[in-house]
Amino acid sequence: xxxxxxxxxxxxxxxxxxxxxxxxxxxxxxxxxxxxxxxxxxxxxxxxxxxxxxxxxxxxxxxxxxxxxxxxxxxxxxxxxxxxxxxxxxxxxxxxxxxxxxxxxxxxxxxxxxxxxxxxxxxxxxxxxxxxxxxxxxxxxxxxxxxxxxxxxxxxxxxxxxxxxxxxxxxxxxxxxxxxxxxxxxxxxxxxxxxxxxxxxxxxxxxxxxxxxxxxxxxxxxxxxxxxxxxxxxxxxxxxxxxxxxxxxxxxxxxxxxxxxxxxxxxxxxxxxxxxxxxxxxxxxxxxxxxxxxxxxxxxxxxxxxxxxxxxxxxxxxxxxx
Ligand SMILES: *[C@@H]1O[C@H](CO)[C@@H](O)[C@H](O)[C@H]1NC(C)=O
Ligand SMILES: *[C@@H]1O[C@H](CO)[C@@H](O)[C@H](O)[C@H]1NC(C)=O
Ligand SMILES: *[C@@H]1O[C@H](CO)[C@@H](O)[C@H](O)[C@H]1NC(C)=O
Ligand code: SF4
Numbered sequence: 001x002x003x004x005x006x007x008x009x010x011x012x013x014x015x016x017x018x019x020x021x022x023x024x025x026x027x028x029x030x031x032x033x034x035x036x037x038x039x040x041x042x043x044x045x046x047x048x049x050x051x052x053x054x055x056x057x058x059x060x061x062x063x064x065x066x067x068x069x070x071x072x073x074x075x076x077x078x079x080x081x082x083x084x085x086x087x088x089x090x091x092x093x094x095x096x097x098x099x100x101x102x103x104x105x106x107x108x109x110x111x112x113x114x115x116x117x118x119x120x121x122x123x124x125x126x127x128x129x130x131x132x133x134x135x136x137x138x139x140x141x142x143x144x145x146x147x148x149x150x151x152x153x154x155x156x157x158x159x160x161x162x163x164x165x166x167x168x169x170x171x172x173x174x175x176x177x178x179x180x181x182x183x184x185x186x187x188x189x190x191x192x193x194x195x196x197x198x199x200x201x202x203x204x205x206x207x208x209x210x211x212x213x214x215x216x217x218x219x220x221x222x223x224x225x226x227x228x229x230x231x232x233x234x235x236x237x238x239x240x241x242x243x244x245x246x247x248x249x250x251x252x253x254x255x256x257x258x259x260x261x262x263x264x265x266x267x268x269x270x271x272x273x274x275x276x277x278x279x280x281x282x283x284x285x286x287x288x289x290x291x292x293x294x295x296x297x298x299x300x301x302x303x304x305x306x307x308x309x310x311x312x313x314x315x316x317x318x319x320x321x322x
Contacts, residue, residue, distance in 0.1 A: 028285045028292065029074035035258045037063065037091065038083040056260045057088055064098055066262040066276050073281040077107040079133075083260075086116035093125050100128035107305045109133060111175060113149060114157045119164055126168030130305045133173040133200075134161055138182045139190045146181050147223075155190070162194050171197045174242075179204035179223040183233050191240050199242040203230040254291045264288045 040055045058066065067078070078099055085092050092110070099105045109131035122129070138144050141152040158174070165172035174196045176187070191199055204223055227247065234245045257265040263272040266288035273284035 028282070030070055030256055030281065030285060031074055032077040032079070033070055033075050033256050033258055034079045034081055035067075036081045036083065037095070037260055038085065038088055039260055040083045040087050057091055058260065058262060060091065060094055062277055063091070063095060063262070064102075066258075067095070067099060067103060069276055069281050070258075071103040071105065073285075075103075076105060077109070078105055079109045079111060081111045084113055084116065085110055086112050086121070089116070089118075089121055093121065096125055096128045107131065109173075111135065114154065114161055115150070117157075117161055117164070122164050122168045122170065126170050129168075129170045131171045131173050131198075132161065132165055133175050133198075134158055135175045135177070137177050137179070138185060139187055140182075140185065143181050143185070147179070158194060162196070173198040173200065176201045177204050178202065178225065178230055178233050180225055181223060183225050183229050187237060188240075191237070191242070196242050198244055199237075199240060200244045200246060201234065201237070202246045203227075203248045205248050256290050264290070267291060 038055070038057050040057075067075075070078075080092060080095065096108050096110070099108045107130045108128060110129060111133045112135070114134040114136070117132075117134075122132075135149070136144075136154060136158055137147050137149060139155050141150065141155065144150040144154050145152060162172050164170075172194075174191070174194065176182075176199065178201055204220070204225060230245075230247060234243075237243055238245070255267075257267075258276070259265055259272060261272075262275045262277055264276070264284050264287075265272050267290045270288070273279065273287045276284045279287075
Protein backbone atom coordinates (compact mmCIF):
# COMPACT_ATOMS: atom_id res chain seq x y z
CA UNK A 1 0.00 0.00 0.00
CA UNK A 2 2.69 2.53 0.92
CA UNK A 3 4.42 1.65 -2.30
CA UNK A 4 1.25 2.47 -4.14
CA UNK A 5 0.94 5.75 -2.25
CA UNK A 6 4.48 6.66 -3.01
CA UNK A 7 4.03 5.98 -6.68
CA UNK A 8 0.93 8.15 -6.70
CA UNK A 9 2.91 10.85 -4.97
CA UNK A 10 5.76 10.55 -7.47
CA UNK A 11 3.33 10.58 -10.32
CA UNK A 12 1.69 13.72 -8.97
CA UNK A 13 5.06 15.35 -8.49
CA UNK A 14 6.13 14.46 -11.96
CA UNK A 15 2.89 15.74 -13.45
CA UNK A 16 3.24 18.95 -11.47
CA UNK A 17 6.77 19.50 -12.64
CA UNK A 18 5.81 18.77 -16.17
CA UNK A 19 2.98 21.24 -15.98
CA UNK A 20 5.23 23.91 -14.54
CA UNK A 21 7.73 23.27 -17.23
CA UNK A 22 5.03 23.49 -19.87
CA UNK A 23 3.88 26.73 -18.41
CA UNK A 24 7.24 28.44 -18.47
CA UNK A 25 7.91 27.29 -21.99
CA UNK A 26 4.56 28.40 -23.32
CA UNK A 27 4.15 31.77 -21.65
CA UNK A 28 7.11 33.51 -23.23
CA UNK A 29 7.50 33.07 -26.92
CA UNK A 30 9.78 35.28 -28.94
CA UNK A 31 7.25 35.43 -31.80
CA UNK A 32 8.61 38.62 -33.26
CA UNK A 33 12.25 39.61 -32.77
CA UNK A 34 14.09 42.77 -33.67
CA UNK A 35 17.71 41.86 -34.24
CA UNK A 36 19.95 44.90 -34.05
CA UNK A 37 22.99 43.06 -35.36
CA UNK A 38 25.18 46.12 -35.63
CA UNK A 39 25.32 49.43 -33.87
CA UNK A 40 27.44 50.89 -36.54
CA UNK A 41 25.92 53.92 -38.11
CA UNK A 42 27.55 57.12 -39.26
CA UNK A 43 24.69 59.32 -38.37
CA UNK A 44 23.95 60.97 -35.08
CA UNK A 45 20.21 61.45 -35.09
CA UNK A 46 19.16 63.51 -32.13
CA UNK A 47 16.77 60.88 -30.84
CA UNK A 48 18.84 57.81 -31.56
CA UNK A 49 19.86 55.58 -28.69
CA UNK A 50 22.14 53.55 -30.92
CA UNK A 51 25.06 55.85 -31.36
CA UNK A 52 27.47 53.66 -29.44
CA UNK A 53 30.76 53.14 -31.14
CA UNK A 54 31.20 49.39 -30.76
CA UNK A 55 31.28 47.69 -34.09
CA UNK A 56 30.76 44.09 -33.04
CA UNK A 57 28.86 41.92 -35.47
CA UNK A 58 28.37 38.25 -34.64
CA UNK A 59 30.20 35.74 -36.85
CA UNK A 60 27.90 34.19 -39.43
CA UNK A 61 27.85 30.63 -38.02
CA UNK A 62 27.12 31.93 -34.53
CA UNK A 63 24.38 34.23 -35.75
CA UNK A 64 22.78 31.36 -37.67
CA UNK A 65 22.93 29.22 -34.55
CA UNK A 66 21.25 31.96 -32.53
CA UNK A 67 18.50 32.43 -35.11
CA UNK A 68 17.89 28.67 -35.22
CA UNK A 69 17.45 28.65 -31.44
CA UNK A 70 14.96 31.49 -31.69
CA UNK A 71 13.01 29.73 -34.42
CA UNK A 72 12.85 26.61 -32.24
CA UNK A 73 11.51 28.76 -29.40
CA UNK A 74 8.70 30.09 -31.57
CA UNK A 75 10.01 33.03 -33.59
CA UNK A 76 7.90 33.61 -36.69
CA UNK A 77 8.98 37.07 -37.66
CA UNK A 78 12.34 38.75 -37.67
CA UNK A 79 13.25 42.32 -38.31
CA UNK A 80 16.86 43.21 -39.06
CA UNK A 81 17.84 46.60 -37.73
CA UNK A 82 20.89 48.52 -36.60
CA UNK A 83 22.64 50.88 -36.62
CA UNK A 84 22.37 50.60 -40.34
CA UNK A 85 21.94 46.98 -41.50
CA UNK A 86 23.11 47.72 -45.05
CA UNK A 87 26.51 48.59 -43.66
CA UNK A 88 27.09 44.81 -43.60
CA UNK A 89 25.41 43.63 -46.80
CA UNK A 90 27.01 40.20 -46.91
CA UNK A 91 25.97 39.40 -43.36
CA UNK A 92 22.49 40.79 -43.98
CA UNK A 93 22.01 38.88 -47.23
CA UNK A 94 23.22 35.63 -45.71
CA UNK A 95 20.91 36.03 -42.73
CA UNK A 96 17.76 36.81 -44.67
CA UNK A 97 18.36 33.87 -47.00
CA UNK A 98 18.88 31.62 -43.99
CA UNK A 99 15.73 32.88 -42.25
CA UNK A 100 13.53 32.28 -45.27
CA UNK A 101 15.12 29.25 -46.88
CA UNK A 102 16.24 27.23 -43.85
CA UNK A 103 14.13 28.47 -40.97
CA UNK A 104 11.09 29.17 -43.15
CA UNK A 105 10.08 32.21 -41.12
CA UNK A 106 6.78 33.81 -42.06
CA UNK A 107 8.18 37.27 -42.24
CA UNK A 108 11.58 38.81 -42.78
CA UNK A 109 11.88 42.56 -42.72
CA UNK A 110 14.63 45.16 -42.66
CA UNK A 111 14.64 48.69 -41.29
CA UNK A 112 17.09 50.95 -43.06
CA UNK A 113 17.88 54.60 -43.57
CA UNK A 114 17.92 53.77 -47.28
CA UNK A 115 21.14 55.35 -48.42
CA UNK A 116 23.07 52.10 -48.89
CA UNK A 117 20.25 50.08 -50.46
CA UNK A 118 21.23 48.92 -53.94
CA UNK A 119 19.38 47.29 -56.81
CA UNK A 120 22.03 44.60 -56.89
CA UNK A 121 21.15 43.57 -53.34
CA UNK A 122 17.41 43.59 -53.91
CA UNK A 123 17.72 41.69 -57.19
CA UNK A 124 19.66 39.01 -55.38
CA UNK A 125 17.70 38.84 -52.12
CA UNK A 126 14.34 40.47 -52.80
CA UNK A 127 12.52 37.14 -52.96
CA UNK A 128 13.50 36.56 -49.34
CA UNK A 129 12.44 39.98 -48.06
CA UNK A 130 8.81 40.55 -47.09
CA UNK A 131 9.03 44.14 -45.97
CA UNK A 132 11.57 46.88 -46.44
CA UNK A 133 11.01 49.76 -44.06
CA UNK A 134 12.80 52.99 -44.85
CA UNK A 135 13.17 55.66 -42.22
CA UNK A 136 12.21 59.11 -43.34
CA UNK A 137 11.45 61.82 -40.85
CA UNK A 138 10.92 64.70 -43.18
CA UNK A 139 10.37 65.55 -46.81
CA UNK A 140 12.22 68.75 -46.26
CA UNK A 141 15.90 67.96 -46.54
CA UNK A 142 16.88 70.81 -44.27
CA UNK A 143 14.83 69.25 -41.53
CA UNK A 144 16.51 65.90 -42.16
CA UNK A 145 19.86 67.58 -41.79
CA UNK A 146 18.76 69.28 -38.57
CA UNK A 147 17.59 65.96 -37.18
CA UNK A 148 20.96 64.50 -38.08
CA UNK A 149 19.88 62.15 -40.83
CA UNK A 150 21.04 62.50 -44.35
CA UNK A 151 22.98 64.96 -46.38
CA UNK A 152 20.05 66.08 -48.46
CA UNK A 153 19.24 63.31 -50.88
CA UNK A 154 16.99 61.15 -48.78
CA UNK A 155 13.70 61.94 -50.47
CA UNK A 156 14.98 61.11 -53.94
CA UNK A 157 16.36 57.85 -52.60
CA UNK A 158 12.98 57.05 -51.11
CA UNK A 159 11.31 57.15 -54.53
CA UNK A 160 14.04 54.95 -55.98
CA UNK A 161 13.58 52.37 -53.26
CA UNK A 162 9.82 52.44 -53.66
CA UNK A 163 10.27 51.60 -57.37
CA UNK A 164 12.74 48.82 -56.61
CA UNK A 165 10.36 47.32 -54.07
CA UNK A 166 7.64 47.21 -56.72
CA UNK A 167 10.02 45.63 -59.19
CA UNK A 168 11.14 42.90 -56.82
CA UNK A 169 7.86 42.27 -55.05
CA UNK A 170 8.79 43.64 -51.64
CA UNK A 171 6.34 45.52 -49.45
CA UNK A 172 7.48 49.10 -49.04
CA UNK A 173 7.03 50.73 -45.66
CA UNK A 174 7.98 54.14 -44.30
CA UNK A 175 8.89 54.82 -40.68
CA UNK A 176 8.70 58.37 -39.40
CA UNK A 177 9.72 59.58 -35.98
CA UNK A 178 7.65 62.60 -35.04
CA UNK A 179 9.69 65.05 -33.00
CA UNK A 180 10.10 68.76 -32.28
CA UNK A 181 11.58 69.43 -35.73
CA UNK A 182 8.92 67.83 -37.93
CA UNK A 183 5.68 67.69 -35.96
CA UNK A 184 4.17 70.65 -37.82
CA UNK A 185 5.01 69.33 -41.28
CA UNK A 186 2.32 68.41 -43.80
CA UNK A 187 3.50 65.18 -45.42
CA UNK A 188 0.28 64.32 -47.19
CA UNK A 189 1.32 64.95 -50.79
CA UNK A 190 4.45 62.83 -50.45
CA UNK A 191 2.71 59.92 -48.79
CA UNK A 192 0.10 60.03 -51.51
CA UNK A 193 2.74 59.73 -54.20
CA UNK A 194 4.92 57.18 -52.45
CA UNK A 195 1.95 54.99 -51.53
CA UNK A 196 3.67 52.81 -48.94
CA UNK A 197 1.72 49.76 -47.80
CA UNK A 198 2.32 51.00 -44.28
CA UNK A 199 3.41 54.32 -42.86
CA UNK A 200 4.31 54.08 -39.24
CA UNK A 201 4.59 57.28 -37.27
CA UNK A 202 6.30 56.98 -33.92
CA UNK A 203 6.17 59.59 -31.24
CA UNK A 204 9.79 60.39 -30.33
CA UNK A 205 10.77 58.46 -27.26
CA UNK A 206 13.55 58.17 -24.76
CA UNK A 207 14.44 54.57 -24.27
CA UNK A 208 15.71 53.73 -20.84
CA UNK A 209 18.26 51.00 -20.62
CA UNK A 210 19.73 52.09 -23.90
CA UNK A 211 21.31 54.89 -22.10
CA UNK A 212 24.83 54.64 -23.36
CA UNK A 213 25.44 58.31 -23.71
CA UNK A 214 24.36 61.16 -21.50
CA UNK A 215 24.75 63.39 -24.54
CA UNK A 216 22.25 61.38 -26.56
CA UNK A 217 19.73 61.53 -23.77
CA UNK A 218 20.08 65.29 -23.39
CA UNK A 219 19.59 65.76 -27.11
CA UNK A 220 16.60 63.48 -27.17
CA UNK A 221 14.93 65.50 -24.40
CA UNK A 222 15.26 68.62 -26.52
CA UNK A 223 13.21 67.09 -29.33
CA UNK A 224 10.44 65.50 -27.27
CA UNK A 225 6.92 66.60 -28.12
CA UNK A 226 3.78 66.58 -26.04
CA UNK A 227 1.03 64.03 -26.56
CA UNK A 228 -1.17 66.84 -27.87
CA UNK A 229 1.41 67.82 -30.47
CA UNK A 230 1.71 64.22 -31.56
CA UNK A 231 -2.05 63.87 -31.79
CA UNK A 232 -2.31 66.92 -33.94
CA UNK A 233 0.25 65.42 -36.32
CA UNK A 234 -1.85 62.26 -36.41
CA UNK A 235 -5.06 64.20 -37.09
CA UNK A 236 -3.42 65.80 -40.11
CA UNK A 237 -2.34 62.47 -41.61
CA UNK A 238 -4.61 59.76 -40.34
CA UNK A 239 -6.75 59.59 -43.49
CA UNK A 240 -4.08 57.60 -45.32
CA UNK A 241 -4.91 53.94 -45.39
CA UNK A 242 -1.28 53.15 -44.68
CA UNK A 243 -1.13 55.37 -41.59
CA UNK A 244 -0.28 53.60 -38.32
CA UNK A 245 0.33 55.78 -35.28
CA UNK A 246 2.47 54.52 -32.47
CA UNK A 247 2.50 56.71 -29.44
CA UNK A 248 4.89 56.67 -26.57
CA UNK A 249 2.62 54.75 -24.34
CA UNK A 250 2.05 51.95 -26.79
CA UNK A 251 5.50 51.35 -28.03
CA UNK A 252 7.64 51.76 -24.98
CA UNK A 253 8.30 48.30 -23.74
CA UNK A 254 6.72 45.96 -26.18
CA UNK A 255 9.53 45.38 -28.63
CA UNK A 256 11.65 42.34 -28.12
CA UNK A 257 15.13 43.51 -28.97
CA UNK A 258 18.15 41.32 -29.55
CA UNK A 259 21.39 43.25 -29.60
CA UNK A 260 24.60 42.67 -31.55
CA UNK A 261 25.82 40.12 -28.98
CA UNK A 262 22.50 38.24 -29.24
CA UNK A 263 21.41 39.43 -25.80
CA UNK A 264 17.85 40.50 -25.12
CA UNK A 265 17.54 44.06 -23.91
CA UNK A 266 15.62 44.65 -20.75
CA UNK A 267 12.85 47.17 -21.34
CA UNK A 268 12.95 48.69 -17.87
CA UNK A 269 16.54 49.81 -17.76
CA UNK A 270 18.19 46.79 -16.20
CA UNK A 271 21.17 45.00 -17.72
CA UNK A 272 20.67 42.90 -20.84
CA UNK A 273 20.33 39.13 -20.65
CA UNK A 274 23.19 36.77 -21.32
CA UNK A 275 23.77 35.87 -24.94
CA UNK A 276 21.23 33.34 -26.15
CA UNK A 277 24.22 31.43 -27.52
CA UNK A 278 25.45 30.91 -23.97
CA UNK A 279 22.38 30.79 -21.74
CA UNK A 280 19.70 29.68 -24.22
CA UNK A 281 16.60 31.50 -25.37
CA UNK A 282 14.32 30.71 -22.43
CA UNK A 283 16.81 31.74 -19.78
CA UNK A 284 17.61 34.90 -21.63
CA UNK A 285 13.92 35.75 -21.95
CA UNK A 286 13.28 35.03 -18.28
CA UNK A 287 16.02 37.41 -17.19
CA UNK A 288 14.66 40.50 -18.90
CA UNK A 289 11.41 42.37 -18.83
CA UNK A 290 9.57 43.00 -22.02
CA UNK A 291 5.92 43.78 -22.20
CA UNK A 292 4.55 40.79 -24.02
CA UNK A 293 1.01 41.86 -23.22
CA UNK A 294 1.23 45.25 -24.80
CA UNK A 295 2.99 43.61 -27.74
CA UNK A 296 -0.22 41.69 -28.20
CA UNK A 297 -2.35 44.82 -27.62
CA UNK A 298 -0.36 46.85 -30.05
CA UNK A 299 -0.57 43.83 -32.25
CA UNK A 300 -3.40 44.44 -34.56
CA UNK A 301 -3.82 42.07 -37.36
CA UNK A 302 -1.24 42.77 -39.91
CA UNK A 303 -0.11 41.19 -43.10
CA UNK A 304 3.49 40.59 -42.33
CA UNK A 305 4.50 38.41 -45.18
CA UNK A 306 4.10 39.11 -48.83
CA UNK A 307 3.04 35.77 -50.26
CA UNK A 308 -0.55 36.14 -49.22
CA UNK A 309 -2.10 35.85 -52.69
CA UNK A 310 -5.03 38.10 -52.09
CA UNK A 311 -5.59 36.98 -48.54
CA UNK A 312 -3.87 39.77 -46.69
CA UNK A 313 -3.31 38.00 -43.43
CA UNK A 314 -0.56 35.51 -44.02
CA UNK A 315 -0.36 31.76 -43.59
CA UNK A 316 -1.12 31.66 -39.88
CA UNK A 317 -4.31 33.67 -40.29
CA UNK A 318 -3.20 36.72 -38.46
CA UNK A 319 0.07 38.06 -37.35
CA UNK A 320 1.17 40.26 -34.57
CA UNK A 321 2.58 43.53 -35.53
CA UNK A 322 6.05 44.58 -34.44
C1 LIG B 1 22.67 55.85 -43.46
O1 LIG B 1 23.69 55.16 -42.79
C2 LIG B 1 24.94 55.16 -43.46
C3 LIG B 1 25.87 54.29 -42.64
O2 LIG B 1 26.04 54.79 -41.39
C4 LIG B 1 25.44 56.58 -43.62
O3 LIG B 1 26.68 56.58 -44.29
C5 LIG B 1 24.42 57.37 -44.40
O4 LIG B 1 24.80 58.72 -44.53
C6 LIG B 1 23.06 57.30 -43.72
N1 LIG B 1 22.08 57.96 -44.53
C7 LIG B 1 21.07 58.64 -44.04
C8 LIG B 1 20.14 59.24 -45.03
O5 LIG B 1 20.87 58.75 -42.85
C1 LIG C 1 30.86 57.42 -42.79
O1 LIG C 1 30.74 58.74 -43.25
C2 LIG C 1 31.84 59.17 -44.01
C3 LIG C 1 31.66 60.64 -44.31
O2 LIG C 1 30.32 60.99 -44.38
C4 LIG C 1 31.99 58.31 -45.23
O3 LIG C 1 33.08 58.72 -46.01
C5 LIG C 1 32.15 56.88 -44.83
O4 LIG C 1 32.21 56.05 -45.96
C6 LIG C 1 31.03 56.45 -43.95
N1 LIG C 1 31.25 55.11 -43.44
C7 LIG C 1 30.40 54.14 -43.64
C8 LIG C 1 30.79 52.84 -43.05
O5 LIG C 1 29.34 54.28 -44.21
C1 LIG D 1 22.39 56.08 -17.55
O1 LIG D 1 23.53 56.87 -17.63
C2 LIG D 1 23.93 57.48 -16.42
C3 LIG D 1 25.07 58.40 -16.69
O2 LIG D 1 26.06 57.79 -17.46
C4 LIG D 1 24.25 56.39 -15.40
O3 LIG D 1 24.61 56.95 -14.17
C5 LIG D 1 23.02 55.52 -15.24
O4 LIG D 1 23.30 54.47 -14.35
C6 LIG D 1 22.59 54.95 -16.56
N1 LIG D 1 21.37 54.22 -16.39
C7 LIG D 1 21.19 53.01 -16.88
C8 LIG D 1 19.90 52.39 -16.58
O5 LIG D 1 22.04 52.43 -17.53
S1 SF4 E 1 20.31 56.60 -38.85
FE1 SF4 E 1 19.18 55.26 -37.43
S2 SF4 E 1 20.73 54.15 -36.25
FE2 SF4 E 1 21.75 55.86 -37.28
S3 SF4 E 1 21.77 57.47 -35.74
FE3 SF4 E 1 19.95 57.80 -37.00
S4 SF4 E 1 18.30 56.70 -35.94
FE4 SF4 E 1 20.24 55.99 -35.11
